[in-house]
Every structure is written in C-alpha cells, then in structure tokens.
Amino acid sequence: MDLVSRKRSTLETEINIKLDLSGKNLEKSIIDTGIGFLDHMLELFSFHSGIKLQIKAKGDLKIDLHHTVEDIGITLGEALDEALSDRKGIARYGEATIPMEEALSQVVIDLAKRPYFYYEVNFPTEKIGNFDTELLEEFLRALAINGKFTLHVRNFYGKNTHHIAESIFKALAYALKKAIKPIEVDILSTKGTL
Template sequence: MRVARLTRKTKETEIEMEINLDGQGVNEIQTPIGFLNHMFELFSFHGGIDLKIKAKGDTHIDYHHLIEDTGIVLGNCINDALSDRRGIKRYGFQSIPMDEALAQVSLDIGGRPFLVYNVPFDGYIKDIDIALFEEFFRAITINAKINLHINVLYGKDFHHIIEAIFKAFAKALKDATKVTGETLPSTKGVI
C-alpha cells in the first residue's frame, strides 16, 4: 500500500493528513471551510484515494493560508506515498464535464514541478475567492513534484468549474499513479 501520513503546524495553520493512493475512496475530512471539505471528498471518491484530513487555521483573517497549506501537505503526502515512483504509469489525463463546465487535466509525475492553470474566471463561491485554488494546485505541484496542466474550456457556475477541476485532477492522478510494471518510467533511470 502506498500510504503517507504528515503533520504540518505553523503559526497560521495546523494540518494532519493521511493518504492511501491504493484505497477505495474512503474519507474523513474536517476543515472549517465547507466547500473545501466538499472538494476533498470528491477528490477522494473519484480518485479512489483514501484521505483523512484534520485542519484548522486563521480563517478569521481569510482562507488563503488554510487552502494553500492543505495543498502543500497533500502534495507532500502524494510525493511520500509514491516513494521512488517505480512502476507507475507516470502520465494521466482526464476531461470532466460538470453541467455547463468542462475541465481538462493533464499531468506528469516525472519529478519536474510546473503548473499551467488556464482558468479564465474570477469570482467567489460563497465567500471563497476562487483564485485561491490556483495557489492550492501550485502547492500540490511543487510538493508532489508533478507537471500539472489545468484547462477549463468553458463554464459559468464557479462551483461547477472548481468541482470539474477537482474530479479531473483526481482521475488523472489515479491514472498516472497506476502501477503498470517494475521499472522507473524514465529513460534517464531516475525521477
């Protein structure tokens, strides 16, 4: 089982997370941000990834620290659970519709962090600035050491747009982390 458990405590946030990449989509999510809980539940279910999160932070200031820091911890958990990445498929792609919105995610778990985030929308879901999700995915990208391209082709409802992104990311990650052999998926011999 590819499992990781991490705790991150700063002056701004306190996060405990456990991930099992070979799980069944079982999750226990506890953050003070209801929409973030919902997105983590979708990520876990649609990726078939077991996920436990207990997080709190200075949400009385705003949501930036907690959203970004959960991305940092999730990225580190993914990286730790993958270990040397031996035998994984490495690449993943998904295109997910959510009513009027369409999101596409392409990723490479090749050790070279890079984020392309083509989400041409600004606005709020309840009181959450959706721009914070770019920071969330940037944190995952850097800490999981993945190349991640997120493209939203169209959409109107911000909830649908962000939900489509999370589902596409979950399914692309599940595909890329699938074990298909025993060798490192690189001609360099290292990732």
C-alpha cells in the same frame, strides 16, 4: 508506500493529513478543513481518484481562508510525494477531460519529479459562497510544487463557477488515478530514473 501521515504546524495553521494511495488501508475518507467548499472538493477528489484522505485542519480563518487552503495544498503535496516514493512501476502520465453540466475542464499530469504548474482558468465570479475562487490556483500550485510533479489545468468553458471548480477537481482525480496505475515497466523513462 501506501499509507502516509504528514503534519504541518505554523503560527497560522495546524494541518494533519493521512493519505492512503491504494485506498485499502483507511476505512473511509474524513475531511474537516473548516472550509465547507474545500471539504466538498477534496471529498470529490478522494472518491473519484480512489485515494482515501483523512484531513483535519485548523487555521486563522478569521483573517481569511488563504493560509489554510495553501497549507493544506503544501501538506497534501508532501504526503503524495512521500507515498509515490521512487515512483517505480507506475504509468507516470495521466490526463482527464471532465464535464460538469455546462463546464468542461482538463487536467494533465506527469509524475516525474519535475515540479511545474500551468493554470488557465477564468471563473465568472470571484467567490463560491465565502470561498475566493483565486484560492483554487493557490491550492493546486502548492499541491504540484510540493508533490514534485507537473500539473496542467485548463478550463475550456463554463458559466457556473461551482461547476467549473468541480470539473477541475474531478479531472484532477481521474488524471492522477491514471498516473499512479501500476505498470510492468520499472521506471517509465529512457533515463532510467525520474
């Protein structure tokens, strides 16, 4: 299923997402989360993965950014899981190690329906602007668990916090791009199912 729409409505947030896995059904990506840095990361992810995203989010930002960031991760993960459907005819695995100037990060993905999240990242600062760097871990965990896939994220080194985050999102984009690539095998598993 190429184009998926998902909504999440709570007392804390209102999230609306359209995800176009092939990038052929939506004219362009439009991302408005109310959180500038997250918009920037999701725009990078969309551009480099070829997955078009339309995201509109409203949240209780006057409290902090946590609920909005996590709920976007949850909703985006659910949309990705629905778009991947039975996961037939895809490469399943993807890996990318991406530099951003002095920073180097690696993301490895297995799209089998076995949610697992591993995260080894140490940011030199606690914030990027008003964005708490610990929220990137919350976002990625929510994405992987609700997307029902295995996600390993490692930063090898870096001095600039923004560069580290950007290298992670670009690596995520390229790893996912490889994992969803069509292949001729129906199900890439000796079990015959994922």
